[in-house]
Amino acid sequence: MKHLYLGASVILAATLSACGGDSNESDAVVDEAVRTPDSIKLSYVSRYSTGSFDASAAEIPAYDAASQRLFVVNAEQGELDVLDLSDPENPVKIDAISAAGIAVGAEVNSVAASHGLVAVAIEADPKTDNGFVALYQASDLTLLGSKEVGAQPDMVAFTPDGTRVLTANEGEPSDDYQIDPDGSISIVDFSDPANPTVSTADFTAYNGQEDALRSQGVRIYGPGASAAQDLEPEYIAVSADGSTAWVVLQENNALAKVDIATATVTDIVTLGESDRSVAGNGIDASDDDGVIDIKTFAGVVGLYQPDAIHAYTVNGNTYLVTANEGDARAWGEDNDAYWGEEADEDAVPPVVCMPNASLGFVEEFRVKHLVHNSGFDRRCGDDLPPQLSALADGALLDPAVFGYCGAEAGDSGDCRDDDVLGRLKITWTMGYKTNADGSPKMYNDAGEEDAGAGDRIMYDTLYSYGGRSFSIRDEDGALVFDSGDAIEQFLASDDCKLGSDRSIDCADYFNTGHDEGDAMDSRSDAKGPEPEGLTIGQIGDKHFLFLGLERMGGVLVYDITDPTAPVYQDYLNSRETWDVDPDAGNLEGYGDLGPEGLVFIPAADSANGKALLVVGNEVSGSTAIYEVQSVFNE
Secondary structure (H helix, E strand, O other), X not given: OEEEEOOOOOEXXXXXXXXXXXXXXXXXXXXXXXXXXOEEEEEEEEEEEOOOOOOOOOOOEEEEOXXXXXXXXXXXXXXEEEEXXXXXXXOEEEEEEEOOOOOOOOEEEEEEEEOOEEEEEEEOOOOOOEEEEEEEEOOOOOEEEEEEEEEOEEEEEEOOOOOEEEEEEOOOOOXXXXXXXXXXXXXXXXXXXXXXXEEEEEOHHHOOOHHHHHHHOOOOOOOOOOHHHHOOEEEEEEOOOOOEEEEEEOOOOEEEEEEOOOOEEEEEEEOOEEEOOOOOOOEOOOOOOOOOOOEOOOOEEEEOOOXXXXXXXXXXXXXXXXXXOOOOOEEOOOOHHHHOOOOEOOOOOOEOOOOOHHHOXXXXXXXXXXXXXXXXXXXXXXOOOHHHHHHOOEEEEOHHHHHHHOOEOOEOHHHHOOOOOOOOEEEOOOOEOEOOOOOEOOEOOOOOEOOOOOOEEEEOOEEEEOOOEEEEEEOOOOEEEEOOOHHHHHXXXXXXXXXXXXXXXXXXXOOOOOOOOOOOOOOOOOOOOOEEEEEEEEEOOEEEEEEEEOOOOOEEEEEOOOOOOOEEEEEEXXXXXXXXXXXXXXXXXXXXXXXXXXXXXXXXXXXXXXXEEEEEEOOOOEEEEEEEEEEEEO
8 A cells, every 4th residue: 555654754644544544554653854755746735925916926936944944036026035934834924135235126036045045146127237146144134245247147056065156147138139148157156255256158159150050950040149149048957066067048949068167168059859740749739729639740840948957866877857848039029110010001191011120039920820821911010020021921831741731832721720730839930941051942922942033931840839848868968858748648638637635627727828717728829838947856765856837837746766767756736726817806716826946845954844845936926835745655
C-alpha cells in the first residue's frame, strides 16, 4: 500500500488516517529530508493575497530559511513584499522593500535569496537605462550594498557560495523602437557588500557574426539590430560549482553559456524546434472550433523559446531543465501610427493606409491573414506589420508541403480555415523560401517563381511560438528529453482534475486563459497552457521538477532523477472558480491565477518540518503555499 509522510517527523498511523489508510499499521517515524520517496504529491496549505487583479502583484518568490521569510516581487507596487512564513498555514505580510531608495522611478523585477542574503534586480525608469542590483540582509532588511548593472535586469541568481550575484539584463527596446540597448549578463561580486564590483558578459564579440548565427538557427531579426542588441537574456541557471552559467535568450530561441570567472560568453547554442508533424508533438491549433483536437501538422514547427531554466546534477553530470513558454516580439502594437490608418477607397478624399515602420516591430500574425489569396493590403491599418508589407504584397503556402489541407499553386485552400491552421499565431519573419543570398524568393499570383514580376513570398514552414513542453538538455545544450504534447494530452484527459480538492474536470476548461472564465480552448491558437516557471527540489536521492503552467494554471510535478525518462507525479491547480470571468470584484473566491515563479523549500528548512512549494501568481496577486508530500510504497 502507499503511505503518505507529511513531515520531517510524523506518526505513521496519523498519516494513514489522514489519507484514508489503515490506522492499525505499526507506528513509524520518517525523516523525509533524508529518506527517498517512491513518489510525491502536492496539497494546498494556504495563500497570501494582495487583493490585486491582473496587476503582477505576486510574481517571483524567494525564501530565507534562517528568518523564515518569503520575499515576493510585487510589480504593481514596484517593490518586494516580505512575508512571515513561520506559520505556513498563515503567511503574513510584515514589511516591504522599495526600490525608490536605489533610483527614482525604479521598480523591482526579480529576487533571489542565499546565505541569509536577499538580492533584488531593479529596473530603471525608463527601462532602457541601466538598472541595478541591491543586496539586503534577510533578517532585518538592512541594505548592504548596490551596484549599477545593464539595461532591464529581469532575473537575478546567486552563485552557490552566495558571494556573487548574476543578473540577466534583457535590454528590450523602447516600445516605439527608438532605443534598443544591448543585452548582457552582469556578475556582481558582493564579497565586500559595501564595495561590490561588477563584471559584464556581453555579446559585442558577436557583432558582425549575425549571418553566421542565423545560419545556425539563432534568431537575430530585430530591425537594424546588431547581435548585441538583438540577444535578450531572460533567465539564468548556475552550475553546482559556481563556474558556469547558462542563460536563456528567449526571443532568440537560443542559450548562452557564460564563464563566470572571466565574465565571458563562451558559446551561443540554438535550441531548435519541435516538429509538429511527428507523432507525440501535436498541438490543438484552433481557439475557434470549440473542441479539443490535438493533432500533428506537416510544415508546422514550434520554437522552444524557454522562459525559466534550472540546472541539476545526476551522477556528476549537469542537466538543464527548461519551461518552453514561447514569446513573440510586439513593440509599438498599441501605437496607431505604427499600423497606419485603415484604408478606405470610398472616402472623400480616399483614405490611404500609411503605417510608420520605424515606430515599432510586431512579428506575430495569424496564418489565415498571412496566406489570404487577396494579399496583405486588406489588413493594413488593422494588424498588418508594416515590415511584412514591405517584404511582399502577399504570401502563399507551398503545395508540396501543405497539400494535405488543400494548398495549391496560388491558393491556400482549406489550410487557412479556422478549424485547420487559420487561427494559429506564427512569426512571419521566417519560414519563407529564400535565395542563396538570403533574400526572399518571389512568386506570382499563380504560384510560379517569378523574380521579375512576382510580388508574393512562399512559406514551406510555419513557425509557431513555444514548445508547449518542458525539455531537459545536457550542459552543451543538446536535447536529452522533451515532453512533446504530453502536457496538452494530460489536460485533455479524464485523469486531470482542477481545484484544490481536485473535483473539476480539466477537459471542460482545456487551454483556458488565466484571466478568463468559461473559455475552453481560448489559448490553443497561441501557446496553449504556456509552461513558464519551474523549480527543482531534491528529496532523498531523487530530483523533482515543479512546472508552472502560466495560462491554464497549476503545477505539474515530475520525477526527473533519470533525465532521459521523467515520470509524472502529480498536478495541482488551486484555481477554484472557472465558469465566470475573474475580476477585482470577485477575486476572493477565485484562488490562484497565473503562476509565474516557484521556489521549493526542503523539509529541513521549513518552519513546520514539511517540504513546501511556494508559487507566485501574477494574475490573482496571490502567493500560494503547497505541501510536498512524500509517498512510500510498502
